[in-house]
Amino acid sequence: MSSLEKVVGVDGDRRDTLSKVTGRERFSGDYKVPGALALAIARSTEAHALIKNIDSSKAQALPWVVRVFTARDVPGENSYGIIPITKDQPMLAEGKVRFKGEAVALVAAETLEAAREAAALIRVDYEPLKASFTPEEALADGADKIHEKGNLCFEHDSLMGDPDKAFAEAAVVVEDTYTTSSIEHSYMEPESGFAVMEDDIVAVTVSTQNPHYDHADLCRLLGLENDKVRVKQATTGGGFGGKLDLSVHSYVALATLLTGRPSRLTYTREESFAASAKRHSFTMKYRTAADAEGNLLAVDAELIADTGAYASYGVAVAMRAAVHAAGPYMVPNSRVYSRAVYTNHVFSGAMRGFGVPQVALAHESQMEKIAAKLGIDPIELRLKNALKPGDKTITGQVLGDSVGIRECLEKIKAVRDGWGAAADDPDCFRGIGVGAMLYGIGNTGVSNPSTAQIRVNEAGGVTLYTGCADIGQGSDHALLAICAETLGLSREDIALVRADTKLTTNAGATSASRQTYISGNAVKDASEKFMAKAIEETAKITGKDIADLCFTGTGVKGAEREVTLTEIAESLKEQGNELIGEGYFDPETVPLDHHTGQGKPYSTYGFAAQLTRVHVDKATAEVKVEKLFAVHDIGKAIYPQGVIGQISGGSAMGVGLALMEEFDHASDKNFDTYLIPTVLDVPDVEASFIEHAEPTGPYGAKGVGEPALIPTAPAIVNAISDAVGVRITSLPANLERVHRALQLMGGK
Amino acid sequence: MAKREYLKPTTLHEAVEILAAAPGRRIVAGGTDLMVYIREGKEAPAALVDVTAIPELNGVQKLGDGALAVGAAMTHSMIGSDPDIRAVAPVLSDASSSVGAVQIRNLATIGGNVVNGAVAADTLSALAVLDAAFLTFGPEGEKRYTIEEFFLAPGKTAVGVGEVLTKILIPAQPGASHAFIKVARRRAAAISRLAVSVIANPDGGYARIAVGAVLPKPGRITPAEEALKEGFDLAAAKAAGEAAKAHVLSISGERPSMVYKLPVVSSAVEKAVIKALSLREVK
Amino acid sequence: MFVEFTLNGEKVSAEISGETTALALLRENFDLIGAKEGCGVGECGACTILVDGVAVNGCLYLAGKLDGREVVTVEGVGGEDALDPLQKKFMEHGAVQCGYCTPGMLLSAKALLIRNPKPTLDEVKVAISGNLCRCTGYTPIVKAIMAATEEGK
Numbered sequence A: 001m002s003s004l005e006k007v008v009g010v011d012g013d014r015r016d017t018l019s020k021v022t023g024r025e026r027f028s029g030d031y032k033v034p035g036a037l038a039l040a041i042a043r044s045t046e047a048h049a050l051i052k053n054i055d056s057s058k059a060q061a062l063p064w065v066v067r068v069f070t071a072r073d074v075p076g077e078n079s080y081g082i083i084p085i086t087k088d089q090p091m092l093a094e095g096k097v098r099f100k101g102e103a104v105a106l107v108a109a110e111t112l113e114a115a116r117e118a119a120a121l122i123r124v125d126y127e128p129l130k131a132s133f134t135p136e137e138a139l140a141d142g143a144d145k146i147h148e149k150g151n152l153c154f155e156h157d158s159l160m161g162d163p164d165k166a167f168a169e170a171a172v173v174v175e176d177t178y179t180t181s182s183i184e185h186s187y188m189e190p191e192s193g194f195a196v197m198e199d200d201i202v203a204v205t206v207s208t209q210n211p212h213y214d215h216a217d218l219c220r221l222l223g224l225e226n227d228k229v230r231v232k233q234a235t236t237g238g239g240f241g242g243k244l245d246l247s248v249h250s251y252v253a254l255a256t257l258l259t260g261r262p263s264r265l266t267y268t269r270e271e272s273f274a275a276s277a278k279r280h281s282f283t284m285k286y287r288t289a290a291d292a293e294g295n296l297l298a299v300d301a302e303l304i305a306d307t308g309a310y311a312s313y314g315v316a317v318a319m320r321a322a323v324h325a326a327g328p329y330m331v332p333n334s335r336v337y338s339r340a341v342y343t344n345h346v347f348s349g350a351m352r353g354f355g356v357p358q359v360a361l362a363h364e365s366q367m368e369k370i371a372a373k374l375g376i377d378p379i380e381l382r383l384k385n386a387l388k389p390g391d392k393t394i395t396g397q398v399l400g401d402s403v404g405i406r407e408c409l410e411k412i413k414a415v416r417d418g419w420g421a422a423a424d425d426p427d428c429f430r431g432i433g434v435g436a437m438l439y440g441i442g443n444t445g446v447s448n449p450s451t452a453q454i455r456v457n458e459a460g461g462v463t464l465y466t467g468c469a470d471i472g473q474g475s476d477h478a479l480l481a482i483c484a485e486t487l488g489l490s491r492e493d494i495a496l497v498r499a500d501t502k503l504t505t506n507a508g509a510t511s512a513s514r515q516t517y518i519s520g521n522a523v524k525d526a527s528e529k530f531m532a533k534a535i536e537e538t539a540k541i542t543g544k545d546i547a548d549l550c551f552t553g554t555g556v557k558g559a560e561r562e563v564t565l566t567e568i569a570e571s572l573k574e575q576g577n578e579l580i581g582e583g584y585f586d587p588e589t590v591p592l593d594h595h596t597g598q599g600k601p602y603s604t605y606g607f608a609a610q611l612t613r614v615h616v617d618k619a620t621a622e623v624k625v626e627k628l629f630a631v632h633d634i635g636k637a638i639y640p641q642g643v644i645g646q647i648s649g650g651s652a653m654g655v656g657l658a659l660m661e662e663f664d665h666a667s668d669k670n671f672d673t674y675l676i677p678t679v680l681d682v683p684d685v686e687a688s689f690i691e692h693a694e695p696t697g698p699y700g701a702k703g704v705g706e707p708a709l710i711p712t713a714p715a716i717v718n719a720i721s722d723a724v725g726v727r728i729t730s731l732p733a734n735l736e737r738v739h740r741a742l743q744l745m746g747g748k
Numbered sequence B: 001m002a003k004r005e006y007l008k009p010t011t012l013h014e015a016v017e018i019l020a021a022a023p024g025r026r027i028v029a030g031g032t033d034l035m036v037y038i039r040e041g042k043e044a045p046a047a048l049v050d051v052t053a054i055p056e057l058n059g060v061q062k063l064g065d066g067a068l069a070v071g072a073a074m075t076h077s078m079i080g081s082d083p084d085i086r087a088v089a090p091v092l093s094d095a096s097s098s099v100g101a102v103q104i105r106n107l108a109t110i111g112g113n114v115v116n117g118a119v120a121a122d123t124l125s126a127l128a129v130l131d132a133a134f135l136t137f138g139p140e141g142e143k144r145y146t147i148e149e150f151f152l153a154p155g156k157t158a159v160g161v162g163e164v165l166t167k168i169l170i171p172a173q174p175g176a177s178h179a180f181i182k183v184a185r186r187r188a189a190a191i192s193r194l195a196v197s198v199i200a201n202p203d204g205g206y207a208r209i210a211v212g213a214v215l216p217k218p219g220r221i222t223p224a225e226e227a228l229k230e231g232f233d234l235a236a237a238k239a240a241g242e243a244a245k246a247h248v249l250s251i252s253g254e255r256p257s258m259v260y261k262l263p264v265v266s267s268a269v270e271k272a273v274i275k276a277l278s279l280r281e282v283k
Numbered sequence C: 001m002f003v004e005f006t007l008n009g010e011k012v013s014a015e016i017s018g019e020t021t022a023l024a025l026l027r028e029n030f031d032l033i034g035a036k037e038g039c040g041v042g043e044c045g046a047c048t049i050l051v052d053g054v055a056v057n058g059c060l061y062l063a064g065k066l067d068g069r070e071v072v073t074v075e076g077v078g079g080e081d082a083l084d085p086l087q088k089k090f091m092e093h094g095a096v097q098c099g100y101c102t103p104g105m106l107l108s109a110k111a112l113l114i115r116n117p118k119p120t121l122d123e124v125k126v127a128i129s130g131n132l133c134r135c136t137g138y139t140p141i142v143k144a145i146m147a148a149t150e151e152g153k
Helices: A017-021 A057-061 A112-121 A135-139 A163-169 A211-222 A249-259 A269-275 A314-323 A356-374 A378-385 A405-419 A475-487 A515-542 A565-574 A640-659 A712-724 A735-747 B012-021 B034-039 B076-081 B083-088 B090-097 B110-116 B124-129 B222-229 B234-252 B258-277 C022-030 C085-092 C102-115 C121-127 C139-152
Strands: A037-043 A049-055 A065-069 A103-109 A123-128 A152-160 A172-179 A192-198 A201-206 A229-233 A263-266 A281-290 A296-308 A333-342 A428-440 A450-456 A462-466 A494-498 A555-557 A562-564 A580-585 A605-617 A623-633 A685-690 B005-007 B025-028 B047-050 B060-062 B068-071 B133-138 B141-146 B151-153 B164-170 B177-184 B192-201 B206-212 C002-007 C010-015 C048-051 C054-057 C070-072
Touching: A017 C085, A017 C102, A037 A112, A037 A249, A037 A269, A049 A103, A057 A065, A057 A112, A065 A112, A065 A249, A103 A112, A103 A249, A135 A296, A135 A333, A152 A314, A163 A281, A163 A296, A163 A333, A172 A356, A192 A249, A201 A211, A201 A249, A211 A229, A211 A249, A249 A263, A281 A356, A296 A314, A296 A356, A314 A333, A314 A356, A356 A378, A356 A428, A356 A712, A378 A405, A378 A428, A405 A428, A405 A605, A405 A623, A405 A685, A428 A712, A450 A475, A450 A515, A450 A565, A462 A475, A462 A515, A475 A494, A475 A515, A515 A555, A515 A562, A515 A565, A515 A580, A555 A565, A562 A565, A605 A712, A623 A640, A623 A712, A640 A685, A640 A712, A640 C139, A712 A735, A735 B258, B012 B025, B012 B047, B012 B133, B012 B164, B060 B083, B068 B083, B076 B083, B076 B090, B076 B110, B083 B090, B090 B124, B090 B177, B090 B192, B110 B124, B110 B164, B124 B177, B124 B192, B124 B206, B177 B258, B192 B258, B206 B222, B206 B234, B206 B258, B222 B234, B234 B258, C010 C022, C022 C048, C048 C102, C054 C102, C085 C102, C085 C139, C102 C121, C102 C139, C121 C139
Parallel strands: A037 A263, A201 A229, A296 A333, A462 A494, A623 A685, B005 B047, B025 B047, C002 C070
Antiparallel strands: A037 A103, A049 A123, A065 A103, A152 A333, A172 A281, A192 A201, A192 A263, A281 A296, A428 A605, A450 A462, A450 A580, A555 A562, A605 A623, B060 B068, B068 B164, B133 B141, B133 B164, B177 B192, B192 B206, C002 C010, C048 C054, C048 C070
16 A cells, blocks of 8 residues: 555456456355245236136146235336336236236246246236327327327426527528437346345345435335335346336335245346337438538527336436437527327337437438538538537537547547548448547436445445445546545455445436546545545544644544554444445436426536447448547546546447447347347447546546547448448448448439 | 157167157257247247257268368358358358357257248348259168258258258359358348348359349349359449349239348449459459 | 366366256366356356366266366456456456446356457457357457457557
């Protein structure tokens, strides 16, 4: 340990990787749970129907079956959901089903085989209702209502300036309609968890991004007080937004509460596909206006998202999409109308970017169209309009100092100039494309605080307590760095207790690229308060002046001897006090006005630009992304390798979004037909970052998890357009769509 | 649930006896398809009869006339890396190397690819242009089938219940050049949208062309071969592509999936011919 | 039925039923939890194990076939005190994020290096093309494997 060594900005060794490379790390499904009941779920075979009767007698009569549960067994309120105004999802269907695959009954048995056999024997009588599979169908006259309140889940308006006047006066107006597909998160670890009774507490160990939210909704579903449920995050095999909603949690908790026995449930991949959230598919009608020099004058966007059978994060997605509709550009006049609409698809929820990857396709395509019309270089056009510190966004927010979009664009411009011409190939077309973005860090226009504590442990060292779920991205490593840097320690000196609702307090969800920024600040605050308290108490113990004392990591040192943390803690304990640093941070936001959408949705934004070169096979329309350069303004890299890892991983996900991923609700059951990129489908990602320090961020940091994905698909689509001269407006740009573009090109 | 038996005969006669001894017994080799069908509930065999230890189903034999007899239990990895197969039938080496990804190629066998007879099975167009023949062994002894006799319909072959596919016979292809092209939605572990196999020998005056994943069963496209024989040049390659497209249209019709596939049959056949004959460099 | 095989260098035996997969056997009978089920249909590679030095999908591999063979799981590649160069390089290069694909990735890479100690970049990519990873974008994994081969050179 040396207080002179920097920790922030240094990679160091993550404490989870040794057990992961040796195969010893236990995910939820890897634990032995003695005496655990196996669970299986009977799922709806109908997309939209009333439940007339559930007959579980045959299931109940099977040997080894312990109990069958239906909605009437749910002791609390049978409705949950992340957003307080839309808790519309039952854990077991009650009266009606709203999507094929919805849970109708739960079986607990002594063996998994028996549980599954029993689930298959449950007979449900349905009275079918008219199902809607697109927002248009759902909003049409005569559509059957999916929820009591109707099929419009949420709508959001935003207005700034005078867009009509701007369009009337513009030198150039471009318009188009863009669509994106439903996407499956495809974390490698399917949902899994188990529950045991710890005295009278239901303790759930689960794969999750959101343990403290899980805890709250489990209490609600089970009708239990806060202190009667415990949620512990197990090592989690990826999430990408898909493990923010409850999955297996409520089933293991219910079975264990009502039988008193441990229980466990791991979704098969087929079950995960059928019953977990998807990325919202969007239809986006855009008009964009510019003057003759290419200065953007106005954006008018109408966004409609398929939110599926339940709201989940639909409100957040529709709102965030609207806020980001103009991209990282200064646009003085705007009108955005965004809706999330219920359909009878499996629910759409949060997925990396919350609607921003969708609108990025639209605003980045519009930029290309303007550039083409005006004969301006596409990067120059973006530079001309890129936001600067002090500029206003379309919600009227005046940006602070950390606005690195121009630098990102300058960098990709230099890289593009350096790529030069690729070798001639008579069998393919080549093209280069750009994508740029901004992304608000944290939740949209609402309080979303994080908390953390530092305490002294039995060994006399410090322990960091955080409710922040590390889902593999490395937030533990980043938070430990912030804690260590602040305390003048190394990461290895700090013990960590993470994401256990009995021991930690709410850090908010691991989503919205918020943990480094928000929980990082809470950890920094906790560390500072811990030091201050230790010094203050030492001053009392030793009678020294606070100014003469310094925190050493293991204690507080005055002129002669060091007072250990244990001594300080004991001294405080004798006074009925505790040596603790309690940290808190809530980013400053102003809620968006209901009519105008104006406000300050986030306290800071990440920015990025990416550049790709693609190759389009003339004979087969296969697209290969040959090169991908990414540069992200992340404020400050707390854990640089983690930042690069996020950019590289996000870009690969963007390749999937651009070229192949399209969840077919009727037929995709597993990875044999739902294809995500393999190593042969992604380029060697050249990931880089710039550090435009955010004054409110911990050591200047912002966030990167979602920004990583957002510019990729637009860059690829723009590169395809550059290659073949025809714009693809619907994702994915699959074989059929690219081939159609090649044919259109031939016709020109 | 009844537990299923796993049986592993070591001779052909034993295999045939085991298969005949009780109903519902199913041959398994690599298991890469069957295990999935069992998981999906599409198959529920009473017993699994693993034929991979039977000597006749293993290895590659060189026959007197330069032909090869390829054991049906050879995995795609073995076929892809076998020097004798590479020498005689590179189109098959390439087709086998395009199946699934490494782990699947290490398990899945050519026999399984053949007897399942899936329309999109990667090796079938290659076997068609190679004029492969098939040997089976059953209660009535050994039978030999041509490719036309062997494939009856999508997913249906001439192999009877209780019979075992033992060998795939590949005639020598002196002086011919080969090409295989697979088109899929991604570059590994993906089902073919389209596959093209070409063998051409301008000196011998013959060409064989077959396409996979667009026709109900594997077979050569004679009109395309005739067109190519007109000159074995770029113009003939283009004509072969057009002829292949017309042939596919006449059999498979204008289904929605054909909007993409039909024009690409034409351009991919042309490209495969160019590649086989090195009419210009194809990367 | 009864199978005897070598597991990470030790002779072992087990009583199995006909449809038992190698993946289920290793996880349930031997508590070797490195191999994971990601899809159950041979598409994701999280269950990859080596049988006689060759990478296969444990979820499709019938346990009955193991009789007389040599099996290596990630636990047999190297323990905490004797890490394989691949494991070290995965740790150093950020090739591990959530870690669910990691054991399978390591075994696919190991199978390649057993046969071909100095592979090209393309050979490395082909070798892991049956292993899906959703976190890293593969770039750090490929770099780690290349670094491990260089160390062996």
